[in-house]
Amino acid sequence: GEARTGLACLSRLKVKRLDQDPRKAGVLLHLLGLSEDTSRFVKVGKNAIPQYPHLALPLGEKLVEMGRRAEAIDVAEGALKRTKGENFFWLSDHEDTRESLLRFLVRTYDPKTERRHLIRCAKMLLFEGNRPADYTFLRDLLRNEEEREQLIQEVKAKCSTGALIKILSKEERW
DSSP states (O other), X not given: OHHHHHHHHHHHHTOTTGGGOGGGHHHHHHHHHHHTOHHHHHHHHHHHTTTOXXXXXXXXXXXXXXXXXXXXXHHHHHHHHHTSSGGGTTSTTHHHHHHHHHHHHHHHSOTTXXXXXXXXXXXXXXXXXXXXHHHHHHXXXXXXXXXXXXXXXXXXXXXXXXXXXXXXXXXXXX
């Protein structure tokens, strides 16, 4: 009710190009999510993501909720690409956005049919965040000893010393 009232007020104020202004998208998505205007929610979200990749998360969640999982994955993957490199450095929560997008993708990919993509995202999570829990999750996705041994070699090459010690201790590999 209150969300619809807020949207109606914005409509009466005739805010120019409200749905196209990425700077207003966060608040607008919140109101649209509460009002359940899903088609407008999707349109506003997709329009804002190029400038504000973190908005891919609420959009992705909504798309999954609507049964549009493949579209949600495309949105999150596109936003993840935008968070790479120095053109994204200005956003203070850069790492949080990347991590949240990766965690969303890891939750959303189907381990049976999209295993390669799932492992790719799980590796990014591990090597960017250096969390032993991410290692354990990734290790448990691997099917054989050869893949696990290759992962240990990657961990030795790419993880921080602190994470490496915790992971090798967990594996009793000294």
